[in-house]
Amino acid sequence: MNFIKALNSAWHENNSLLCVGLDPDPARFPAHLQNRPDAIFEFCRAIVDATADLVCSFKPQIAYFAARRAEEQLEALIDHIHVRHPKTPVILDAKRGDIGSTAEQYAIEAFERFRADAVTINPYLGRDSVDPYLAYCDKGIILLCRTSNPGGSDLQFLDVGGEKLYERVARLVSKEWNTNGQCALVVGATFPGEIARVRTLTGDMPLLVPGIGAQGGDIEATVRAGCTASGGLIINSSRAILYAGKGEDYANAARSVAVATRDAINLHR
Template identity: 55%
Template sequence: MNFNDAIRHHWQSGTQVCVGLDPFLDRFPPAFSSQTNAIFEFNKAIIDATAKYVCCFKPQFAHYAAEAAESQLKQTIAYAKSNYPNIPVILDSKRGDIGSTASMYAREAFEHYLADAVTVNPYMGSDTVLPFAKFQDKGVIVLCRTSNPSAAEFQNQTIEGEPLYIHVARKAQQLWNEHGNISLVVGATAAEEMAKIRSVAPDLPFLVPGIGAQGGDLTATVENGQTSPGSGLIINSSRQVLYASQGEDFAQAAAKETKKLRDDINAINDHHHP
């Protein structure tokens, strides 16, 4: 089962939610301050609390590298995969290089960290994406229209009458998806763009950041991004889940937030497709 198949399985079981494992040590509950493996122990508790509500987990690489905690990233992914083997893990490292270096980054994600998918920046074109896509059972999630405030500076520039993000989406759908393992990053803060991207990339899953802390509209995301009710989206929540509480009940609070997001998404579908 490749990454996209695994995600589709979770869509069928009623969840399009991804929990982003983005550790900020200064936001951990006080009990973790004395622990040498604090990041892993925190992640383990979050994974256990939220697993039944998610379609995947997404650790963000920089949060580990900056703390010299790459070993805890490996531990986190290994823990998730051994205890919840049906829940894929996305390594969010936004790699974007070419040739042999891109192949090395692919090996880093898939062979060293054993991730099921990786995020990739396509700025250098097909040479960036294809070395990752060669790993046929792994997911390659290509930045298309991101959720950050300055995303439009380049991504909305018009080329041959269409915005750059449409060119990326079309390439992803028609050229890079030979093995059925390509997805796109499409931010929840860009609902209008999301609808256009879905029209040229009807088959690709969308990883959707920007709900929660960044203020993306959940209803617009569900309406504009889904391929059919309950399908097509991997809606990420990080800070809102991880730091729902900084008390001893942090894991229960994370579970409550994750369940609420799953239920809110499903309620939008039920309302529009009774």
Template identity: 45%
Template sequence: MEQLIQQIKKKQSLLCVGLDTDRNKIPPHLLKEEDPLFAFNKAIIEATHSFTVAYKPNTAFYEAHGEAGWRALKKTIDYLNTHHPDIFTIADAKRGDIGNTSTMYAKAFFEEMAFDSVTVAPYMGRDSVEPFLAFEHKYAILLALTSNEGASDFQTQKLTEEELYKKVLQTSLTWRNSDRLMYVVGATKAEFLKEIRKIVPHQFLLVPGVGAQGGSLEDVCQYGLNDRYGLLINSSRGIIYASQGEDFAEVAREKAQELQREMEKLLSTVKVK
């Protein structure tokens, strides 16, 4: 975690770039490449890494292509770990199952793929999450309060006087190695961040939903920053698909830099321990 904090401090950025690489949306000229998904990812990474502290491939976009997709994902994480080892990596896989199954998922992403973290669904409780927390220097990012419309079906429903997402946060702190937990909190739920920070004041929050989904960067920073930064703010479509032309990487760089500059202004008031 210290490495991530140093990256944020050095780059004055909270930016996480989501590599939700859709073969149908990448520039057409890349389809001639032997591995179009990896070719796209490599170009995006090289264009944006100066402003980025984390990358988050959504594994569904690779799994959909079977063996070829998994190869592209493996090549992407290997490229990051070789050329930009200080940048934090997130497997956005949203796994969650019990016992040995969770252990196998954890081995897949932490040992075989060498990601730093993986997103995990908490619905099945302690024994579905603790296997991910057993790996030293690795992190499970728990889905707490997501940005999608259906989040209100369960997450903000009250159990007596308390919303379910608060119960998830409170309970997760009792689990073994809970210091290796991070949490997903959607930017479109920024008004909830004040309450969330009362429960998990020290943990990092992964915040999707800024930009294309309408979340406010300023609000997220106002309510979510802590004295060790404590935020990773994800942008996917707004950066990686900013252009469909041969200039896609250059335009992605410009969009990433724009966000980084906004973040730098907001970070100027933070006193970090």
């Protein structure tokens, strides 16, 4: 699957910019799943099946699986999405960043072991640290630019020769690193002014925008700042959707919040 093409199709066919983030925290699972050995897989599988027609992508966060020794459940989950929802791209949120030889291994992990369609990457080790991912031409490479957390400003707002560091990242990625047209950038919904700035710098490059829902980002301001004619935004919400319900019908509760979130986004497109 070519990530950028699949993303464009999903934006169009599902009429949705919403990405459901899969951040499974067993402490928040409904009681009936608590003692199952496959609880992490099963929790996410039900959410995926209940929301697949409402989203442009799914984004599993690898730490939630690795912390519980549940990488095999992550593999099974991504396989499940590919088989049951083959048009929905999977973004592995790993935020890797290391020297080239190690990055080669991380790229194998993301694209060959987990079979993700895209991966999140930290750009601060520079171009040669990103090359091993870019070598997978059909895959999406999503680089951190202006993250959603308050401390993101500590470094990303530093002045580097007349521009801010996040602006340099946006320019570098869009003008120099994106030779195969496979790159995207992370810009938090908590900073719509920076979404607008990054949109100006990058043309119609897709932006992964986490920070609505649990982090309180403004949906209207986000959409107005970054939306393009074809879509342009992958707007992630994790906890607000995953934990909308506490009982056995949690997947239905998740679906209701996903519908409302998709519609709130579409209202401002």
